[in-house]
Amino acid sequence: MSETKRVRTRFAPSPTGYMHIGNLRTALYTYLIARKNGGDFILRIEDTDQERYVEGAVDVIYNTLKMTGLNWDEGPDIGGPVGPYVQSERMGMFKEYALKLVESGHAYYCFCDKERLDSLKKNEDGTTAIAMYDRHCRNLSKEEVQAKLDAGVPYVIRQKMPLEGTTTFHDEVYGDITVENAELDDQILIKTDGMPTYNFANVVDDHTMGITHVVRGNEYLSSAPKYNLLYQAFGWEVPTYIHCSPVMKDQTSKLSKRNGDASFEDLLAKGYLTEAVVNYIALLGWAPKGEQEIFTLEELAQEFDISGISKSPAIFDPVKLKAINAAYIRKMTPEEFKEYIVPHIQKYVKRQDIDYTVLASVLQPRTELFTDIEELIDYIDELPEYDNALYCHKKMKTNEETSLEALKAVLPVLEGIENWNAETIHEALFGLIAELGVKNGWLLWPVRTAVSGKPVTAGGGVELCAIIGKEESLARIRKGIEKLS
RNA sequence: GCUCCUAUAGUCAAGCGGUUAAGACAUCGCCCUUUCACGGCGGUAACACGGGUUCGACUCCCGUUGGGAGUACCA
Numbered sequence: 001m002s003e004t005k006r007v008r009t010r011f012a013p014s015p016t017g018y019m020h021i022g023n024l025r026t027a028l029y030t031y032l033i034a035r036k037n038g039g040d041f042i043l044r045i046e047d048t049d050q051e052r053y054v055e056g057a058v059d060v061i062y063n064t065l066k067m068t069g070l071n072w073d074e075g076p077d078i079g080g081p082v083g084p085y086v087q088s089e090r091m092g093m094f095k096e097y098a099l100k101l102v103e104s105g106h107a108y109y110c111f112c113d114k115e116r117l118d119s120l121k122k123n124e125d126g127t128t129a130i131a132m133y134d135r136h137c138r139n140l141s142k143e144e145v146q147a148k149l150d151a152g153v154p155y156v157i158r159q160k161m162p163l164e165g166t167t168t169f170h171d172e173v174y175g176d177i178t179v180e181n182a183e184l185d186d187q188i189l190i191k192t193d194g195m196p197t198y199n200f201a202n203v204v205d206d207h208t209m210g211i212t213h214v215v216r217g218n219e220y221l222s223s224a225p226k227y228n229l230l231y232q233a234f235g236w237e238v239p240t241y242i243h244c245s246p247v248m249k250d251q252t253s254k255l256s257k258r259n260g261d262a263s264f265e266d267l268l269a270k271g272y273l274t275e276a277v278v279n280y281i282a283l284l285g286w287a288p289k290g291e292q293e294i295f296t297l298e299e300l301a302q303e304f305d306i307s308g309i310s311k312s313p314a315i316f317d318p319v320k321l322k323a324i325n326a327a328y329i330r331k332m333t334p335e336e337f338k339e340y341i342v343p344h345i346q347k348y349v350k351r352q353d354i355d356y357t358v359l360a361s362v363l364q365p366r367t368e369l370f371t372d373i374e375e376l377i378d379y380i381d382e383l384p385e386y387d388n389a390l391y392c393h394k395k396m397k398t399n400e401e402t403s404l405e406a407l408k409a410v411l412p413v414l415e416g417i418e419n420w421n422a423e424t425i426h427e428a429l430f431g432l433i434a435e436l437g438v439k440n441g442w443l444l445w446p447v448r449t450a451v452s453g454k455p456v457t458a459g460g461g462v463e464l465c466a467i468i469g470k471e472e473s474l475a476r477i478r479k480g481i482e483k484l485s
Numbered sequence: 486g487c488u489c490c491u492a493u494a495g496u497c498a499a500g501c502g503g504u505u506a507a508g509a510c511a512u513c514g515c516c517c518u519u520u521c522a523c524g525g526c527g528g529u530a531a532c533a534c535g536g537g538u539u540c541g542a543c544u545c546c547c548g549u550u551g552g553g554a555g556u557a558c559c560a
Contacts, residue, residue, distance in 0.1 A: 014560055131556050156558060183488055191558040198560045222489055222555040287498055291508050313553055317496050320510045365523040444519035460519045
């Protein structure tokens with residue numbers, strides 16, 4: 001292992017139409033490892049499966065990575081020294097590499113047809129047999145091979161696995177893993193159509209692109225020994241492997257498209273901030289050294305360490321995501337939050353002549369997701385129907401009588417305010433409180449109730465009045481007085 | 486079936502043979518307070534089980550059980 005070799009990582013998604021959270025996490029870790037080490041982050045599109053190709057899927061990949069800030073240094077759109085970066089454009093080279101392996105005795109031609117292969121997978125009694133190729137063509141003589149080739153018999157090229165001994169590979173998160181070579185299937189490298197299988201293309205691509213750290217899901221853990229053998233057969237340096245455990249929906253099932261919460265897009269649609277999502281998934285399967293949990297992407301690039309990646313599957317917890325989202329919202333400046341929330345307020349509130357600044361300020365500490373705000377602002381357009389019982393509050397020492405008294409005292413004071421805003425209202429009402437020598441709640445609770453008609457609101461009486469304006473506030477207080485009389 | 490991986494509170498997780506077994510989210514209580522939040526303080530809650538190894542195991546080994554993955558001319 002050369003210490004000075006520049007770190008190069010790659011994210012190699014298949015364009016399947018949406019960005020799975022587990023995939024995005026892999027992309028994030030891949031990116032972070034490159035950045036942490038001052039290396040290159042490469043994007044390679046693995047589109048060799050024409051059947052699964054989805055229109056526009058590549059854009060989803062681009063857009064997601066851009067939005068989350070996972071900027072790539074080389075990729076299909078920006079090029080780079082080891083292109084092309086789209087696998088389907090690299091097809092020409094693989095067969096040559098496979099032929100080299102045939103020559104060196106690490107691979108061989110196989111002429112078995114599908115029928116014969118299928119028959120191997122079933123026992124005479126119909127039960128499923130060991131799903132391994134029986135190596136029928138492994139020992140054909142040069143002449144036999146040539147004869148079949150000349151006759152134009154379709155073939156594949158298979159990897160020739162050692163029959164005995166063991167193969168050990170090293171993974172940065174799982175450590176050394178050893179398997180019996182006898183367990184390894186003589187996997188297909190080149191298909192009948194001359195195209196490489198994923199397993200083969202991946203190794204060749206990673207090597208020719210100079211990838212030093214391979215980050216991927218741990219579903220590849222079992223194929224890693226085969227990869228290693230391939231690298232060795234070519235005489236190539238084996239990259240550093242980092243296998244990540246899956247992201248789960250619950251104890252037994254993976255996060256899936258069906259659940260509607262598996263993709264990055266879905267999360268955004270639910271109201272989550274991209275920074276919060278990135279922050280959360282970083283934590284899902286990785287633990288920072290210290291106790292800080294809220295990180296910007298730049299901070300993550302500093303803090304990230306492979307040793308913090310965990311081995312067991314992690315369950316995606318929307319509640320924790322929500323808490324992190326809330327932390328991001330509280331971290332915004334009041335101006336940022338206002339800018340962010342006003343468009344959402346306008347989805348639910350028709351009136352335009354309200355004090356958005358005060359409204360935003362009372363909403364900010366109470367908003368975890370912007371989709372939560374609807375019921376916090378539903379009193380603005382019109383006063384909800386409410387029962388006089390709402391005026392009774394034990395702790396505030398209020399009841400219908402005291403409330404009537406309070407509202408009657410409040411009305412003229414508010415009427416007298418020229419410049420209607422939160423400060424002047426506060427000043428006026430607290431002046432009245434001092435004058436009457438009553439508890440804050442005794443006066444303010446009825447105001448809040450009369451103005452909102454709700455038992456729970458974002459903001460107190462002063463803020464509510466400021467938000468809905470003088471005219472509307474006075475009208476609602478008069479209505480309250482009327483109801484209580 | 487076979488092979489590989491994995492196992493600390495409800496969840497994410499720290500821990501690398503000797504700890505009062507961190508922290509965060511959730512939950513509960515208190516304080517603050519014009520409601521609810523926010524904020525502050527505190528509480529409940531975990532080493533899956535059984536064998537070893539060791540003076541000593543959450544930590545190492547072996548099983549069992551639970552969970553995940555692989556076993557394609559898909560990626």
